[in-house]
Amino acid sequence: xxxxxxxxxxxxxxxxxxxxxxxxxxxxxxxxxxxxxxxxxxxxxxxxxxxxxxxxxxxxxxxxxxxxxxxxxxxxxxxxxxxxxxxxxxxxxxxxxxxxxxxxxxxxxxxxxxxxxxxxxxxxxxxxxxxxxxxxxxxxxxxxxxxxxxxxxxxxxxxxxxxxxxxxxxxxxxxxxxxxxxxxx
Amino acid sequence: xxxxxxxxxxxxxxxxxxxxxxxxxxxxxxxxxxxxxxxxxxxxxxxxxxxxxxxxxxxxxxxxxxxxxxxxxxxxxxxxxxxxxxxxxxxxxxxxxxxxxxxxxxxxxxxxxxxxxxxxxxxxxxxxxxxxxxxxxxxxxxxxxxxxxxxxxxxxxxxxxxxxxxxxxxxxxxxxxxxxxxxxxxxxxxxxxxxxxxxxxxxxxxxxxxxxxxxxxxxxxxxxxxxxxxxxxxxxxxxxxxxxxxxxxxxxxxxxxxxxxxxxxxxxxxxxxxxxxxx
Numbered sequence: 412x413x414x415x416x417x418x419x420x421x422x423x424x425x426x427x428x429x430x431x432x433x434x435x436x437x438x439x440x441x442x443x444x445x446x447x448x449x450x451x452x453x454x455x456x457x458x459x460x461x462x463x464x465x466x467x468x469x470x471x472x473x474x475x476x477x478x479x480x481x482x483x484x485x486x487x488x489x490x491x492x493x494x495x496x497x498x499x500x501x502x503x504x505x506x507x508x509x510x511x512x513x514x515x516x517x518x519x520x521x522x523x524x525x526x527x528x529x530x531x532x533x534x535x536x537x538x539x540x541x542x543x544x545x546x547x548x549x550x551x552x553x554x555x556x557x558x559x560x561x562x563x564x565x566x567x568x569x570x571x572x573x574x575x576x577x578x579x580x581x582x583x584x585x586x587x588x589x590x591x592x593x594x595x596x
Numbered sequence: 597x598x599x600x601x602x603x604x605x606x607x608x609x610x611x612x613x614x615x616x617x618x619x620x621x622x623x624x625x626x627x628x629x630x631x632x633x634x635x636x637x638x639x640x641x642x643x644x645x646x647x648x649x650x651x652x653x654x655x656x657x658x659x660x661x662x663x664x665x666x667x668x669x670x671x672x673x674x675x676x677x678x679x680x681x682x683x684x685x686x687x688x689x690x691x692x693x694x695x696x697x698x699x700x701x702x703x704x705x706x707x708x709x710x711x712x713x714x715x716x717x718x719x720x721x722x723x724x725x726x727x728x729x730x731x732x733x734x735x736x737x738x739x740x741x742x743x744x745x746x747x748x749x750x751x752x753x754x755x756x757x758x759x760x761x762x763x764x765x766x767x768x769x770x771x772x773x774x775x776x777x778x779x780x781x782x783x784x785x786x787x788x789x790x791x792x793x794x795x796x797x798x799x800x801x802x803x804x805x806x807x808x809x810x811x812x813x814x815x816x817x818x819x820x821x822x823x824x825x826x827x828x829x830x831x832x833x834x835x836x837x838x839x840x841x842x843x844x845x846x847x848x849x850x851x852x853x854x855x856x857x858x859x860x861x862x863x864x865x866x867x868x869x870x871x872x873x874x875x
Contacts, residue, residue, distance in 0.1 A: 451789060451790045451806055452790075452802060452806075455802055483795075483799070483802070485790055485792055485793040485794065485795055486641065486644070486645070486750075487750040487790035487793065488750055488754035489750075489754065489788075489790065491754075492753075492754045492755055492756055492764050499755075501755075505644055505645055505648060508645055508646060509646065509647065509648065512646065520798070520799075522798040522799070523795065523798040523799060525798065526642070526794065526797050526798040527641070527642040527645045527646050527794070528646065530640070530642035531639075531643070531646060531647070534637060534639065534642075534643075538636060538637060539605040539608075539636075539637040540605055540637065540640070541609070542609065542610060545797070546797065549797055549798075557797055557798075557800060558800065559800065559835075560797070563835055567610060570866075572609070572610040572612070573609060573610055574609065578605075578608055578609060580605070580608075580637065581634060581635070581636040581637075584634070584636055584706070585636050585637065585654070587706060588650065588654060588657070588704055588705060588706065589650065591653075591703065591704045591706070592647065592649050592650055592704055595704070
């Protein structure tokens with residue numbers, strides 16, 4: 412667990428309002444640590460889930476967005492299922508990703524962000540994910556071939572679990588949804 | 597029993613055998629699955645991770661299409677993928693609760709959506725609507741001699757306000773189903789633990805750690821295999837195993853089709869070859 416000294420940062424009222432308007436209530440948190448103790452990935456985070464909630468409640472935006480917790484979270488929902496105050500922590504994490512992206516704050520775990528970004532590119536291009544394209548785009552974006560990718564890709568191909576021809580599904584309908592969202596922003 | 601079937605993308609590619617086995621099982625048990633015409637991807641993990649509106653709009657389009665299948669008497673949507681299940685059901689619950697949100701999302705989805713179709717997972721349908729007695733009555737070869745653990749993962753049971761068909765900490769439906777088929781299903785500690793989900797490519801080290809813990813726990817109770825209900829869990833549990841002694845991973849529908857004497861057997865497409873199965 413990382414000790415946090417957020418004294419240098421000013422509370423960001425707009426950020427606090429944004430979270431409230433999204434229906435999130437980090438202020439209810441009493442720091443009981445149920446989320447952190449339930450989290451299967453807390454060992455891989457610097458700030459722990461209960462610290463993310465606290466930082467969000469206090470409006471320390473820069474701090475909360477600089478940690479690895481929001482990116483490492485696999486959205487398994489263990490924390491929120493057990494939170495005595497019903498705080499939707501996985502959704503808080505999602506909203507925080509979206510704030511970080513909007514404000515161009517670099518992700519502490521760029522590869523995790525890269526995966527999700529190429530997934531959405533793939534969706535925009537084909538209407539659905541296609542594993543070989545996903546792996547290719549991901550390797551290009553991170554400039555590195557993930558360990559074991561090639562051997563696993565070959566076994567998937569040999570077993571017939573992936574095809575060399577991508578499946579295209581509702582490309583237009585999906586691309587239209589992307590377009591409408593972009594137009595609104 | 598007629599349902600609007602949402603197959604999901606993974607079941608069209610790397611997890612095709614999950615869909616095939618689910619379909620033959622449903623046909624045998626009188627569960628009529630009618631594929632939602634022109635369905636689209638739900639956006640999965642990356643959708644909600646990066647863009648909540650996108651995630652809701654992609655799901656809402658599918659909800660809207662399902663509603664049109666039988667406008668007077670909406671049919672329930674059935675999915676086999678827990679991630680799709682959670683995405684569709686989350687959208688349904690949120691659109692129902694907020695007319696303002698519904699209006700916004702309908703515009704993005706391009707279709708009016710009243711969110712009136714229920715969303716269910718096939719496991720729920722088989723255990724609670726078809727019923728274990730009915731399934732037991734049709735078994736042709738009992739799966740005696742198999743020691744299997746049931747793995748639910750995350751989205752069949754969490755968040756409990758959305759995925760509310762079984763106990764979130766100690767679900768029993770898959771255990772009861774496999775027991776009805778004659779398998780020996782010991783209790784174990786890994787049932788609802790996370791497999792690492794979409795971190796497969798970006799943090800394989802973390803997936804491997806979570807999977808190793810799960811495999812240890814399954815071996816501790818003497819399991820010969822792990823039964824899952826999710827394509828992502830299936831892939832992570834197979835690819836994340838680092839021990840020399842590997843445990844085979846099955847879909848629950850594969851075992852069901854085996855016990856019902858149907859043509860789809862636990863597939864040879866797995867990375868880890870299943871032990872020879874008696875018919």
